[in-house]
Amino acid sequence: MNRFAFAAAAMLATAPAMAQEAANTSTDEMTDPKVQEAPPPAPDAMPADMSAMGTMGEPAAAPVAVAGEAVTTLHDLKPQPGWPSPVADDAPYSLVLLDLLEYRESAGAGSLRWDGFGWFGGDYNRIWVKSEGTQSLGSGGGGEGEAQLLYGRLITPFFDLQAGARFATRWGNGPDLSRGYAVLGVQGLSPYRFEIESALFLSTKGQISGRLTASYDQLLTQRLILQPRIDTSFALQKxxxxxxxxxLNDIEVGLRARYEIRREFAPYIGITHRRSFGSTRRILQAEGERTRQTSIVAGVRVWF
Known part of the structure; x- marks a missing residue:
């Protein structure tokens, strides 16, 4: 019992001295200039996978282009065998639009009228086929029609330049007549969404004439559309x-309202007024034809 009491007393007596020695040793290390924190590693000594990292482990900024120096972003960008074209802009397409197919009722005999076109090709080059005409339902059964075969080239984002041939024919009282023409025209969508079709014709006899058609689609609803339209023609020689x-030969203005049962099929009704001018008026009067005429029309617009 006396031994344990003596050992405990000895430990208590030496504890303050041991604590003082530890404190002195820590103070000496902090004040000793030879004992300092090791410097950070040099950038060159950083691991390769860390040298490309920015602050806080974020990716470094992208390389900045300097005049006269190439900046490489990816490796081996050369086209490989069998790779497809990066832009498929040369695929052929086609469209057939019968814009007018209508019956006309007027003070004289009724008549049928058609006006349509079709094209085949790509965004820049197309082959166009156009046809229009009228057929009288009266006793004489006269009428006129034409067909055009054109090459079209895109010259602006919304207009094609067209060139080709036109064949026109006229039948009824007297012998049938026909004539060929060279054609140069422009067709497309103008600002404010007016559909424009214009053309100049040079006949085999050297006669120059021209035609302009303009229309506008006003959407009353998603399916009910009101279309004003104007057609005019002129000639430099009779x-x-x-x-x-x-x-100036004549001007025809019309207003048609169509309902698109489907986008590709739309019946319509409307009204048109046509008037002839100048020497054309005098020629029609000599033939017994009307020089001005108002008609109620009903028809269908089809495209595919």
Whole structure:
């Protein structure tokens, strides 16, 4: 018992001295200039996978282009065998639009009228086929029609330049007549969404004439559409065989309302008024034809 008491007393007596020695040793290490924190590693000594990292482990900034120096972002960008074209902009497409297929009722005999076109090709080059005409349902059964074969080239984002040939014919009282023409025209969508179709014609007899058609689709609803339209023609020389005089020949204005049962099929009704001018008016009067006429029309617009 006395031994344990003596050992405990000895430990208590030496504890303050041991604590003082430890404190002195720590103070000496902090104040000793030879004992300092090791410096950070140099950038060159950093691991390769860390040298490309920015602050706080974020990716470093992208390389900055300097004049005269190439900046490589990816390796081996050369086209490989069998790779497809990066932009598929040369695929062929086609469209057939019968814009007018209508019956016309007026003070005289009723008539049928058609006006349509089709094209095949890509975004820049197309082959166009156009046709229009009228057929009288009266006793004489006269009428006129034409067909065009054109090459079209895109010259602006919304307009094609067209060139080709036109064949026109006229039948009814007297012998049937036909004539060929060279064609140069422009067709497309103008600002404010007006559909424009214009053309100049040079006949095999050297006669120059022209035509302009403009229309606009006003959406009353998603399916009910109101379309005002104007057609006009002129000639620099008269062609009495086809009832054409020099100057402004005629103007026709129309208003049609169509309902698109499907986008590709839309019946319509409307009204048109046509009036002839100048020497063309005098030629028609000599033939016993009307020089002004208002008609109620009903028809269908189809495309595919």
């Amino acid at each position: 062609d009495e065989a086809f009832g054409v005089g020099s100057g």
